[in-house]
Amino acid sequence: MAKHALLSASSAERWLNCTPSARLTEKIPDTSSPYAAEGTLAHSIGELQLQLALKKITKRQFNSELKKIKENDMYYEGMLDEVEDYTNYVLEQYNEAVSKSKDAVIFLEEKLDYSTYVPEGFGTGDCIIIAAEELEIIDLKFGKGVEVSPINNSQLKMYALGAYDKYGFIYGIERIKITIAQVRLNNISSWAISADELLEWAENELKGKAQLAFKGGGDMVPGPWCAFCRVRQTCRARAEMNIETYENYNQDPRLLSIEEISEILGQADDIAKWAKELKDYALDEALKGTKYPGWKLVEGRSNRVIDDPDALVVVLTKEGYEEEKLYKPKALEGITNLEKLVGKKKFNELAAGLISKPPGKPTLVTLDDKRPELDSAEEDFF
Known part of the structure; x- marks a missing residue:
């Protein structure tokens, strides 16, 4: 099993805001979700596609590894198309870097050490491109629940520190570009920071909080970062x-x-x-056996189920009931499942003109939401 850093970059938003949480959750098993497994598989596909495009592997090696990936229960047909949005962006950025500098380099799944600022801190960068004194960190996000922003993103800034520590002096890096490729939300966005600003943040903010978190000190501070905390x-x-x-x-x-x-x-x-x-x-x-005062464990309500549908149909048809009336009408799968079955790009081509998106139901959101404000007149909605 792969070793995980106590102060991992992926959980940095939590332990930077709530420093005791790292030690509090240290011994609690991290139950991996199917979404995490799906994301891991997507990263494997992305790395494989890039290795082929960059001629680091042969077509035969690519097909052999892809065959293994397709045997994974989490794989679906549209996954290749979705990940390709990430790999296409990476290749575009690398080709642009090469046009700027003949010394441009690209690293995939690069092991990064940022322990200069975070005790025992290490991680893996999905893609690093270096050219003309600029280092770009590109991170593939496969989740589609919440849009992730690259702006002041703690996880990517820590990866950038590891990359700068490894390559900054060699390539004279002065500027850092952080890119999030959240392909299933069509969110590919970037943010830039100078190397000096990154180092200032690391020295004046990151380092002190990381040391406090490593010791388990500080105050508990709840907030949005509680979402994946194991003691939430x-x-x-x-x-x-x-x-x-x-x-x-x-x-x-x-x-x-x-x-x-x-x-x-x-x-x-x-x-x-x-x-x-x-x-x-x-x-x-x-x-598991815990007793809560004033509460008891009982059997919940349940719905009746048909154990043998085929046998029931035989019984009812013998009694003269028409078989067609015993079954529900066929229902088409939802758009998301059809995209997985056919592949997102091919499905969009085949379904062109056959799908529309009606106006959404009015909902209250905070002012920082990107959607335009609606007229609040009731007759506009009903």
Whole structure:
């Protein structure tokens, strides 16, 4: 099993904001999700495609490795097309780099050490391109839940530190470009920072917090970074933050003001998510034998199921019921599943003119959301 850094770059947003969390979660098993496994497979495809394009492997080697990848349960047909958006971007950037400098270089799945600033810190950069005093870190993100921004991205800045420490002096790097390729959200975006600014951040902010986190010190600070924390269900600071939201408004006047409603709306999703995670955690622990005062484990409600559909059809048709009326009409798979089956690019070609996107249902979001504001007149919606 691969070794993981205590202060990993991927969890940097969490331990930089909540320094005790690294040690608190250290001995709790990290249950890998199917999304993580899918992402790992996508990275393997991306590396393989680039190795072939860069002539680091033969077509025969490519086909042999691709065959193994296709045998993975997480593989689906459209995955190749989706990852290709990342590999095409990488090749475009590399070709541009070569046009700027004959000494341009590219590294794939590069092992990076940033322990100068983070105790025992190391990781792997998906792609590094260096040319004309600029180093670009390109990171493939296969998730499609939340859009990831490259701006001040702690994970990628730490990888950039490792890359700069390894190649900065050799190539005289003065500028760092950080790129996120979140292919399934059509999000390929970049952000740049000078090498001096990166080193200043590392020395004045990263280093001190990393040392504190490594010792397990500091205050518990809940926030968006709690999402993947392995003690998020039982964290007292997070519980107090969510419960306090209601306590603060238990006062006269007896009706909430617009400002108070606005503040609660900002916390509502977090409160609901925290409550569900707490319930799920308590149920798992109860199944293991934990007793919670005032609560008991019982069998939940269930729906009836047909154990042998074919046998039931035989019985009913013998009684004179028409077989066609015993089955549901055929239903077409959803667009996402059809794209996986056919391949995203080919599906878009074949389905051209046959798919539309109706207006979405109005929803309240914060002002930093990228979508344009709608007219709030009720008759516009109904």
